[in-house]
Amino acid sequence: MxxxxxxxxxxxxxxxxxxxxxxxxxxxxxxxxxxxxxxxxxxxxxxxxxxxxxxxxxxxxxxxxxxxxGGPQKCIGMAFQASNLLPWRTTLENVMLPLEIVQPYRSQLRRKRQEFEAMAMALLERVGLKGWEHKYPWELSGGMQQRASICRALIHKPQLLxxxxxxxxxxxxxxxxxxxxxxxxxxxxxxxxxxxxxxxxxxxxxxxxxxxxxxxxxxxxxxxxxxxxxxxxxxxxxxxxxxxxxxxxxxxxxxxxxx
Amino acid sequence: MMVFNRRKFLIKHASWMLIVFLLLVWEMICVGFNVPEYLFPAPSSVWASGVDRWQPIMMHAWQTFFTTLVGFAIAVVVGVVLGVAVGTYPIVYKAFYPLLVGFNSIPKVAFVPVLVVWFGIGTVPAILTAFLISFFPVLVNVATGLATLEPELEDVLRSLGASKLDILRKVGLPRALPYFFASLKVAITLAFVGSVISETVASNMGIGYLMMAASSSMDMALVFAGLIVIGIMGVVMYELFAWTEKRFTRWANRGVNNTAI
The missing domain is CATH 3.40.50.300 (P-loop containing nucleotide triphosphate hydrolases)
Known part of the structure; x- marks a missing residue:
């Protein structure tokens, strides 16, 4: 297909x-x-x-x-050469960003924050960033930033990466x-x-x-x-x-x- | 180790030591050359005059402090709103910018008489002058913070289907926050300039008025006491905002704490 x-x-x-x-x-x-x-x-x-x-x-x-x-898609996750993590957010908060924007997560975020956070934590652990969730991007190495960036691209379960x-x-x-x-x-x-x-x-x-x-x-x-x-x-x-x-x-x- | 500690101590207290040094030089010049007090009073007589007339000075200082803060608060609100508009919409930028730059070039002291005609003498023109002189840096900084947003950061959000408001809230405003706080430090000192100017020209209250009155009766010690009070208020407010800036925008000042001695 x-x-x-x-x-x-x-x-x-x-x-x-x-x-x-x-x-x-x-x-x-x-x-x-x-x-x-x-x-x-x-x-x-x-x-x-x-x-x-x-x-x-x-x-x-x-x-x-x-x-x-026609216009930006929401079933897409993107990652670039630069990690483009927001420096004022921790790794976890950065990964959670798409959930604050993409529906249906956006409207469920308040109710299911715990669940979503666990989801993000699991994904971060999956890419080897356990223990770094509450660090800021500039405290991470380039490779770690890129891992976090890929997590952010995947957290909302896009069909296309x-x-x-x-x-x-x-x-x-x-x-x-x-x-x-x-x-x-x-x-x-x-x-x-x-x-x-x-x-x-x-x-x-x-x-x-x-x-x-x-x-x-x-x-x-x-x-x-x-x-x-x-x-x-x-x-x-x-x-x-x-x-x-x-x-x-x-x-x-x-x-x-x-x- | 000892040498290093002493160096650290010197750097930490450099500003105080310079002030003490300058006061000593000032005192020595006045005493040594026997400068008459009605021309240039020594720090000791300024201090004496300040202690002597403590109560009226405080009353006028509160008036100045109040008008400055109110003017400054209005400036922050107006500066942020216009700054967001100018930084977000190119059309607003194009339309407003020449006008704003032109307005900012007008010496505000030249505008005080107009304010007096409109609002009478006293508190209102002082507040408005403080506002007029201090909103521009806030506006420019907020607008700059928004306009220099990295397109990549914006793309991250746009590719998720974020609206313009989302982008402003999630990226634009946090990104502009360090610029905003930096502008507060400049704006508060300018606000003091504004309110004192206005009081000097058209008021019967405030440090500006106190200094005008004192200088017309050749009471130079009191004039200098007034100047020093304004200076102290300015420094205290500046430091307050510098502290808030550090607290709220640590991410933008990363590394500064490590390199600072």
Whole structure:
């Protein structure tokens, strides 16, 4: 069942200006994990904004769950390269934020605060942040902030998780740790994921399908299915089929550079 | 260790020591050069005059304190409301800003006679002058705090389907709070300037009036006593708001406590 669909979508940020993305058509199945890779400035983040309803396409249509998008969506969780935690809130309060906004949680919050807090605590514990709930974001390391940010994106049980280079600012070890964490979360309670990244290993390790985008205007060059068996342990990244997948994608990116 | 402690002690009490030092220099100049009291009274005679006329000084000081606080309170309310409007809606910003900047450039002392014509002399023009002079920094800071909101923080909420009011309540206002508190410190000192100016020009109450009356009878010691009382009130209120700022916006001053000696 198709959950997110792009139909010949183009977008120019200024009227009559250069296109940021051009004629994008892709479809994401329910609970599929897709990754979009490409050189910087290829409009990957634009794609995110289109799906979340923060911007409207200049031409073409974007559908979520069969409905055309008009305005911000509430079944979406988002996490960005910067954790964007609110510095005046503790980790727990940050994670609770979507519950203060998204219905039906919003109207139940007063009555069920205890229950929701337990929910948030459980999620934080799940990502290894037990004991940090009442710390402020600046007291957390970069990796911990990003874990909290992902918790915030998932607390309202969205059907679609959008990740915009969420591990880009982390060191290699932390990054790999979070890959595994994300994969586990996704396998336990499946949701649809759109991951935007420039890290090919990350894309191949996590995604079912990888799309390669070309430089401005962003167009989809290649769609590649990654048929590595799940759950994927970290050691899979050192195997031959994995390396082959990364290599093929790398060559496509390389050819974009030359053109 | 000893040296370090002494250094710490010196830094902690630097402001008091400077005041004492300046008072001593002042006293020595007045005594040493035999400056006549009607020109420049020594701190000792200012003190004597202050103690001597304690009661009238206190009465006038309360009047000034009261008008300042009322003017300041109005300024905070108006500043916050206009600041939120200016910071949230670009159209309000475009429409109001030149006007507000222009208004802020007018020396408020030039406006006092107008207020006197409208409201008579006394408390009302003093309150209004205190308000007029101190609302601008509050407005600008609140507006700046809101306008410099990181778009990413806004996106986090917008992607959840938050309304404009939600964004203001959950992100905008908390984010602007440090700016707001910083502006209170500036505004309260300006409010004192405003009310004293107005009292000097058109009142028969308040420290400003007291100083005018004293200087017309060449009682310089009393004039200086008045000045010092205003200064003390200003410092106390400033410190009060500095303390509240620290308490309520610790997240914005993180690390400051560690680096402060």
């Amino acid at each position: 198709v959950f997110v669909e792009f139909e010949d979508v183009s977008l120019a940020y200024e009227e009559g200006g250069d296109l940021a993305i051009k004629d994008i058509s892709l479809s994401v199945k329910q609970n599929e994990f897709i990754a979009v890779v490409g050189p910087s400035g290829c409009g990957k983040s634009t794609l995110m904004k289109l799906v979340s309803g923060l911007t409207e396409p200049t031409s073409g249509y974007v559908y979520i769950d069969g409905r055309q998008i 959008m990740l915009d280079e969420p591990f880009g600012a982390l060191d290699a070890f932390t990054r790999e740790e979070l890959w595994c964490m994300l994969q586990e979360l996704w396998q336990e309670q499946p949701f649809t994921v759109i991951l935007v990244t420039h890290d090919l290993r990350e894309a191949v390790f996590l995604a079912d399908t990888v799309y390669v985008m070309s430089k401005s205007p962003g167009q989809i060059l290649v769609k590649r299915d990654i048929d590595i068996e799940r759950p994927r342990p970290l050691s899979v990244t050192y195997t031959e089929p994995f390396a082959a997948q990364v290599h093929v994608l790398r060559e496509h990116i390389g050819s974009i550079r030359q053109s």
